[in-house]
Amino acid sequence: MRRRRTLLxxxxxxxxxxxxVLWEGYVRVADVRPLVLPRPSFVIAEIIxxxxxxxxxxxxxxxxxxxxxFALAFAVGISTATAMVHSRFVERASLPVIVxxxxxxxxxxxPAFLAWFGFRSKWPEILVATLFCVVxxxxxxxxxxxxxxxxxxxxxxxxxASRWEVYRMLRFPHALPFLFAAARVCVGLSLIGxxxxxxxxxxxxxxxxxxxxxxxxxxxGQAWGSIFTLALIGVGATLLITLIERRLLRxxxxxxxx
Amino acid sequence: MSDAGAAGPAGAGPAIxxxxxxxxxxxxxGPIDVLAGLDVEVERAELVCLLxxxxxxxxxLLRIVGGLLEPSxxxxxxxxxxxxxxxAAKHFGLVPQxxxxxxxxxxxxxxxxxxxxxxxxxxxxxxxxxxxxEVNDLIEAVGLGDFANAxxxxxxxxxxxxxxxxxxxxxxxxxxxMDEPFSALDELTRSDMQLLLLRLWALHxxxxxxxxxxxxxxxxxxxxxxxxxxxxxxIATVHRVSLGRPRDRDLVxxxxxxxxxxxxxxxxxxxxxxxxxx
Numbered sequence: 245m246r247r248r249r250t251l252l253x254x255x256x257x258x259x260x261x262x263x264x265v266l267w268e269g270y271v272r273v274a275d276v277r278p279l280v281l282p283r284p285s286f287v288i289a290e291i292i293x294x295x296x297x298x299x300x301x302x303x304x305x306x307x308x309x310x311x312x313x314f315a316l317a318f319a320v321g322i323s324t325a326t327a328m329v330h331s332r333f334v335e336r337a338s339l340p341v342i343v344x345x346x347x348x349x350x351x352x353x354x355p356a357f358l359a360w361f362g363f364r365s366k367w368p369e370i371l372v373a374t375l376f377c378v379v380x381x382x383x384x385x386x387x388x389x390x391x392x393x394x395x396x397x398x399x400x401x402x403x404x405a406s407r408w409e410v411y412r413m414l415r416f417p418h419a420l421p422f423l424f425a426a427a428r429v430c431v432g433l434s435l436i437g438x439x440x441x442x443x444x445x446x447x448x449x450x451x452x453x454x455x456x457x458x459x460x461x462x463x464x465g466q467a468w469g470s471i472f473t474l475a476l477i478g479v480g481a482t483l484l485i486t487l488i489e490r491r492l493l494r495x496x497x498x499x500x501x502x
Numbered sequence: 503m504s505d506a507g508a509a510g511p512a513g514a515g516p517a518i519x520x521x522x523x524x525x526x527x528x529x530x531x532g533p534i535d536v537l538a539g540l541d542v543e544v545e546r547a548e549l550v551c552l553l554x555x556x557x558x559x560x561x562x563l564l565r566i567v568g569g570l571l572e573p574s575x576x577x578x579x580x581x582x583x584x585x586x587x588x589x590a591a592k593h594f595g596l597v598p599q600x601x602x603x604x605x606x607x608x609x610x611x612x613x614x615x616x617x618x619x620x621x622x623x624x625x626x627x628x629x630x631x632x633x634x635x636e637v638n639d640l641i642e643a644v645g646l647g648d649f650a651n652a653x654x655x656x657x658x659x660x661x662x663x664x665x666x667x668x669x670x671x672x673x674x675x676x677x678x679x680m681d682e683p684f685s686a687l688d689e690l691t692r693s694d695m696q697l698l699l700l701r702l703w704a705l706h707x708x709x710x711x712x713x714x715x716x717x718x719x720x721x722x723x724x725x726x727x728x729x730x731x732x733x734x735x736x737i738a739t740v741h742r743v744s745l746g747r748p749r750d751r752d753l754v755x756x757x758x759x760x761x762x763x764x765x766x767x768x769x770x771x772x773x774x775x776x777x778x779x780x
Contacts, residue, residue, distance in 0.1 A: 395602035402568055402596035403673065404589045405619040413615070417606045495606040495653050 278464035287472050290465035297466075298454075298473045305450040307477060309366055309438035313373020314430055320374070321381025322423070328382075329389045329415065330407065342379055350375040350437070354444030368445030369452075373437030377430040384426035388419025421496050424489045431481040435474055515582055517677055517709035518544040518567060523576035525562055535734035536562050540576070542728060542737065546676070549703055549710040551720035553766065554730030555774040560713040561681050563735070567711060568594050568679050580677055588677070592620060595670030595708070597680040601662035603654040603669075610650045613637050613668045640668040643705075644698060660691035664698065671702050678703075680712045684719065693751065696722055700749060717770060721745070721762045722754060729766065731773040738773030741766050 264284045270276075271283045278286065291298050328335040350372055357368035392414050400410050442452025451470040458467025493499050525537040536559040544550045552560045565571040567578055569585030580588035588594065595616075603612045614637045641650050644664040646657075654662055663683060670678050680699075684692045696719060703710055714720050720727045727741040743762055745753065753759050 393600075393602060395598035395600045396604060398565075398570055398598060399596050399602050399616070399669075400619060401570055402589060402594045402679070403592050403616050403620050403675075409619050413619070414604065417604070495655060497655070 279459070279462055279467070282464050282468050284472075287465070287468045290469040291472060294469075298451075298469050302449060302451045302454045302470060303473055303477060305366070305447070306369075306435070306438050306442065306452060306474070309369035309441065309450065310373050310434040312366075312370045313437050314377055314427075314434040316370065316374045317377030317381050317430065317434070318423075318427075320378050321426070322385050324382050325385035325389055325419075326411070328386050335386075338382075342382060345375060346379045348375075351440050351444060354441050357441075358445045363446045363448070369438050369441030369447060369450070372441035372445065373434040376433040376437035380426045380429050380433065381423070384422040385419055388422030389415045392418050421493055421498060424485065424493065427485050428482060431485060432478055435478055435481075439474065516543040516579075517546040517548065517581060518542070518711065519577075519579045520563075520567070521577050523563070523566065523573055523578065525559070525566060525571075525574045537566075537573070538734035538736050540735070540737055542740075544709055544711060546709055547707045548725050549700075549712065549723055551724035551727045552711065552713045552730060553715065553717065553720045553727050553770060554735060555732050555770070556715055558730050558733050559735040560715075560730060563730075564679050564681050564711060564713050568596060590620075592616075592673060593675050593677050595673045595675040595678040597666050597670045597678065597683045599682045599685060601654070601659070601666040603662055603665055605654050608651050608653060609646055609657070609665050610637060610641060612654065612665055613641055613672050616669060616673050637668075637672055640672050643702065644668045660687050660695065663687065663695060667695070667699060667702065671706055671708075676708050678708050678710045680710065682713050682715065685715070692719070693754075697751065699723065700747075704748065717767045718754065718759075718763055721759065721766055722749060727766055729769045729773050732775055739769040741769060 267281075268283050268285060271281055276282075324338055328338050353375070354368055354372050357371050361367040389411075396414055397410065400414060405413070438450070439452035439455065441447070442450045443456055447453045451474050454470040455467050458464070458470060490499060520540055520542045523537055523540040524535070526533040526535045540563065542550075552563060554560050562571065566573045567580065567585060569580075569587075569589035578585050580593055583591065583593070604615065607615065617637075638650070641647060644667060646661060646664055646668070649657060649661065654665065657665070666683065670680075684695045687695060699710075699712075700723065710723075712720075712723055714723075721743055724743050727743060728737060729739045729741060730736070731738045741762075745758060745762060
């Protein structure tokens with residue numbers, strides 16, 4: 245039990261502290277300009293100084309954009325993957341589209357989305373986040389739904405289970421660990437998507453916008469404070485997913501071993 | 503060959519009848535004959551073992567009977583129904599080679615799984631004559647009473663296979679199909695499982711078609727052993743096992759058992775195309 249707690253909390257915190265100490269030391273010794281690389285203690289002080297600016301005014305729009313991008317990508321991904329496992333035709337037809345989305349520089353589409361939806365809309369940011377996340381969700385869901393145990397499948401077929409029953413009882417639960425793996429990746433990707441969307445999508449609020457403005461106007465505190473806030477949100481969201489995963493995947497080896 | 507069994511009450515006609523069954527797989531270098539004309543009948547409540555050299559098509563035959571695979575030629579009837587119809591009417595309890603439990607469901611949920619699937623089938627063409635098995639009783643019967651709420655990952659391989667057996671018997675399905683279910687188990691566990699199967703079978707009076715490549719296992723379990731030849735499989739011999747029931751652990755040490763094993767092994771050697779004496 246004690247070993248468990250050590251691994252769960254003490255180890256990650258140690259890693260993080262070590263990073264900050266090395267960083268702080270380097271900046272002090274090498275005397276780096278704050279805009280280039282500020283001391284972590286300086287950045288944290290900035291956030292504590294103006295929590296409303298970082299953690300509310302700018303965090304909320306970015307989190308909303310990232311969340312909708314994440315959710316939309318999940319919905320599209322699981323639907324596409326479901327269609328793919330049930331039809332070879334859909335599977336073959338989807339592959340080139342997936343590769344296309346994966347290889348297109350999504351960032352470059354942000355101005356186009358801006359032209360479609362205008363300055364006031366959140367759609368450019370949401371769509372960039374969606375496009376970042378949709379490929380991991382689709383491919384992981386597809387592998388998870390498809391790579392079911394053959395004997396389990398035949399047991400269900402031996403009593404003439406319908407496709408829906410096979411899906412509900414075998415495919416979907418089997419895909420859950422894969423979906424959680426994708427979700428972990430997509431927490432980061434959706435935040436990056438929202439920020440990048442704000443850079444190029446003409447946002448007037450949000451952490452991406454705050455970073456953009458901060459660097460342009462040489463407000464080191466604002467720029468780096470926003471970056472730290474993003475990291476904080478990412479860690480929080482990842483933690484949330486880990487907790488949900490622990491509840492839902494008690495049966496999975498990843499939760500049982502170690 | 504008649505289809506009348508479909509309308510008749512339980513007990514009329516054979517459980518499984520196979521006539522002129524041919525199966526070939528298409529491969530890149532042309533078709534491969536797997537089953538080359540089989541005729542078998544299995545009586546109701548009979549326990550028949552399919553024995554043959556590895557790769558001879560035993561599992562293929564089982565899958566055809568279970569309606570999981572369409573044969574190339576020939577007819578198969580299960581209680582007078584075509585395999586696909588029998589499958590739709592929930593006539594089969596399948597025990598595959600691996601336990602094939604759903605790892606996210608508890609032992610109890612796994613045992614009751616197939617009752618929850620395809621409910622329309624359960625009230626199918628012909629009401630299966632077996633007694634309605636209570637899930638909890640079955641879990642007790644396979645010796646897992648203390649593990650009813652455990653997840654499969656907490657169980658040993660042998661225990662998992664017990665759950666798989668219980669799952670097949672939790673269905674009122676009159677025909678159980680078993681595909682080498684004990685082949686991955688150690689010898690002691692395997693002999694326990696054989697006794698357990700015989701007990702469940704005696705209790706439920708269902709037909710069992712049991713694929714194995716172990717001669718002692720076939721002799722210990724079966725009323726009749728159907729010996730298949732090497733691929734393409736034909737029926738080499740049908741051996742009626744003249745050992746009484748109920749059978750217990752001591753039987754395997756008896757002279758009568760040894761005699762039966764010798765007989766079947768000799769038949770298998772000939773069927774596999776090997777010399778009879780070493």
